[in-house]
Amino acid sequence: MNLRSVKPPHETRTRILDAAEELFMQHGFEATSMRLLTAKAEANLAAVNYHFGSKDALIEAVFRRRLDPMNTGRIAELDRLEKEAGGRALSPEEIIRAFVGASLRMIEDAKSGGRNFIRLLGRTYTDPQKHIRSLIGQLYAPAMSRFKAAFERALPQMPGDELVWRMHFMFGTLAYTLAATDTVQLIAGCKPEDRYDARLLEARLTAFLAAGLLAPLHNAADVKKAA
Amino acid sequence: MNLRSVKPPHETRTRILDAAEELFMQHGFEATSMRLLTAKAEANLAAVNYHFGSKDALIEAVFRRRLDPMNTGRIAELDRLEKEAGGRALSPEEIIRAFVGASLRMIEDAKSGGRNFIRLLGRTYTDPQKHIRSLIGQLYAPAMSRFKAAFERALPQMPGDELVWRMHFMFGTLAYTLAATDTVQLIAGCKPEDRYDARLLEARLTAFLAAGLLAPLHNAADVKKAA
DNA sequence: GTAGAGTTCAAACGTTCGTTTGAATCAGGA
DNA sequence: TCCTGATTCAAACGAACGTTTGAACTCTAC
Numbered sequence: 252m253n254l255r256s257v258k259p260p261h262e263t264r265t266r267i268l269d270a271a272e273e274l275f276m277q278h279g280f281e282a283t284s285m286r287l288l289t290a291k292a293e294a295n296l297a298a299v300n301y302h303f304g305s306k307d308a309l310i311e312a313v314f315r316r317r318l319d320p321m322n323t324g325r326i327a328e329l330d331r332l333e334k335e336a337g338g339r340a341l342s343p344e345e346i347i348r349a350f351v352g353a354s355l356r357m358i359e360d361a362k363s364g365g366r367n368f369i370r371l372l373g374r375t376y377t378d379p380q381k382h383i384r385s386l387i388g389q390l391y392a393p394a395m396s397r398f399k400a401a402f403e404r405a406l407p408q409m410p411g412d413e414l415v416w417r418m419h420f421m422f423g424t425l426a427y428t429l430a431a432t433d434t435v436q437l438i439a440g441c442k443p444e445d446r447y448d449a450r451l452l453e454a455r456l457t458a459f460l461a462a463g464l465l466a467p468l469h470n471a472a473d474v475k476k477a478a
Numbered sequence: 479m480n481l482r483s484v485k486p487p488h489e490t491r492t493r494i495l496d497a498a499e500e501l502f503m504q505h506g507f508e509a510t511s512m513r514l515l516t517a518k519a520e521a522n523l524a525a526v527n528y529h530f531g532s533k534d535a536l537i538e539a540v541f542r543r544r545l546d547p548m549n550t551g552r553i554a555e556l557d558r559l560e561k562e563a564g565g566r567a568l569s570p571e572e573i574i575r576a577f578v579g580a581s582l583r584m585i586e587d588a589k590s591g592g593r594n595f596i597r598l599l600g601r602t603y604t605d606p607q608k609h610i611r612s613l614i615g616q617l618y619a620p621a622m623s624r625f626k627a628a629f630e631r632a633l634p635q636m637p638g639d640e641l642v643w644r645m646h647f648m649f650g651t652l653a654y655t656l657a658a659t660d661t662v663q664l665i666a667g668c669k670p671e672d673r674y675d676a677r678l679l680e681a682r683l684t685a686f687l688a689a690g691l692l693a694p695l696h697n698a699a700d701v702k703k704a705a
Numbered sequence: 706g707t708a709g710a711g712t713t714c715a716a717a718c719g720t721t722c723g724t725t726t727g728a729a730t731c732a733g734g735a
Numbered sequence: 736t737c738c739t740g741a742t743t744c745a746a747a748c749g750a751a752c753g754t755t756t757g758a759a760c761t762c763t764a765c
Contacts, residue, residue, distance in 0.1 A: 263742080263743085276606070277606060278606050278607070279506075279508065279605070279606040279607070281506065281508035281509055282508055282606065282607070284721075284722065284723085285722080285723060285724085286721085286722085286723095294743085295742095295743055295744055295745085296723095296724095296744090296745090297724085297725080297726090297743075297744075297745090298742085298743075298744095299723090299724095300723080300724060300725080301741095301742070301743080302742090305723080305724080306723065306724090373604060374604040374605075374606065376654070376658050377600060377601040377604065377654065377657045377658050378506070378601075379503065379504060379505050379506040379509070379601065380505070380506070380509070413682070416682050416686075417682075417686060419655060420651050420655060420682075420683070420686045422654075423650060423651050423653075423654025423655050423658065424647050424650050424651045424654070424690075426650075426654055426658075427603070427604065427649075427650025427651070427653055427654045428646060428647060428650050430604045431603050431604045431650065431653075454696045455640070455643050455644075455647075455696065456647070458693045458694065458695075458696050459643075459644060459647045459690040459691075459693050460690070461693070462689045462690050462692065462693030462694070463651075463686040463687070463689050463690040463693075464686075465689065466685045466686050466688070466689030466690075467685065467689070468685075469681045469682065469685050490712080490713085511751075511752065511753085512752080512753060512754085513751085513752085513753095521713085522712095522713055522714055522715085523714090523715090523753095523754095524713075524714075524715090524754080524755080524756090525712085525713075525714095526753090526754095527753080527754060527755080528711095528712070528713080529712095532753080532754080533753065533754090
């Protein structure tokens with residue numbers, strides 16, 4: 252029995268995923284070389300191609316590992332809330348919290364690299380590569396349609412296109428807030444340790460998003476008339 | 479006089495900037511090679527290094543060309559509004575519109591590549607490379623502090639850290655909304671030509687942002703108690 | 706018409722990239 | 736103990752990268 256045999260099966264795979272998550276976040280996909288990545292994972296250069304097939308397949312695996320459970324959890328949480336509410340309609344705040352909470356709980360989970368992943372994810376929503384965006388879209392699609400239906404029930408009076416846009420705005424606020432923490436420092440000095448008091452952030456985000464979602468409806472006719 | 483002499487002076491520089499703007503948007507910085515870029519600009523491979531010095535310097539020039547006038551315009555618009563208002567305090571909506579309007583006016587300007595730039599910009603806020611983010615931060619700093627002061631005058635009752643966070647949220651919504659148009663299609667089918675009716679989008683965005691900015695203040699003590 | 710600065714050009718530089726290869730090493734069952 | 740499939744390893748592959756070079760070319764001013 253040599254030293255290497257103490258590793259559980261597939262540990263190399265996991266070490267590669269962890270290293271990839273962190274390095275992709277720090278440097279981006281293209282700027283992270285397989286040599287740097289495998290060195291950090293304490294694996295051989297060929298290990299990525301052996302275990303995943305290619306660099307692109309590794310990227311996909313990084314997202315699937317975290318995103319599938321996260322969105323499954325979001326849907327389950329929504330199911331739970333609706334069952335708990337019986338026939339009563341959920342409030343917009345409850346629905347927002349079910350969505351936002353999943354991200355923040357992963358950020359709070361400091362032991363696993365969840366925070367790395369959330370920041371990576373925020374950056375990837377706007378990645379220029381089409382196959383990456385379509386992967387993200389594909390992984391989000393079930394949760395998206397589920398939450399859209401929930402919002403429609405909670406806000407039956409809101410026009411469909413308006414709801415789509417406001418969901419887009421909410422989604423963007425969440426993605427950007429968790430990815431671009433530097434901007435807060437840009438706006439004003441802000442102690443780093445305050446940045447991720449997840450519970451306080453959740454309250455701030457939810458209040459902001461709920462208010463935006465429930466903003467008074469503009470009058471499209473007025474907008475066009477003013478033009 | 480040969481064919482090339484019909485080009486105005488520095489036109490090669492401009493063609494390179496235009497090509498870079500479009501290709502950086504489509505493929506990102508790293509994935510855009512100098513060979514592809516100079517081919518699109520109908521320039522020699524060495525032209526970028528001759529006119530700009532390096533690829534990094536080209537990236538910086540792309541941002542400076544658009545961002546400097548845009549933020550100068552934002553500040554001028556705010557100055558104009560305040561002068562027009564005399565002593566009266568500006569409303570949050572007016573301030574938001576002054577900021578958002580600059581982005582949307584550039585998107586509307588379809589002839590120049592303004593729309594490309596705005597999308598590129600939205601993606602770059604979350605770029606992993608530190609020197610790029612710090613460049614963006616540096617170019618935004620004057621407008622940021624100017625608008626922060628304006629919001630403080632408009633909302634004297636709002637705590638400082640709360641305002642910083644809400645500005646962060648607003649900034650994120652704007653950046654993401656203009657960069658990740660694909661997500662709207664993900665949430666629900668949406669005709670592409672509707673996506674950038676800039677005037678309608680400005681109304682939607684401003685309503686959402688103003689409502690979020692003016693959201694009821696949460697009670698931080700309650701949040702901590704609930705934890 | 707010629708000197709000279711500004712610009713363009715083809716070619717090559719050294720480096721790094723993702724991937725492949727084939728041998729070496731491992732664990733576990735017959 | 737030996738076989739077998741799974742995994743790791745060092746080494747090399749061809750391609751693509753950003754940059755540099757020095758000659759060729761263009762236009763202006765004298």
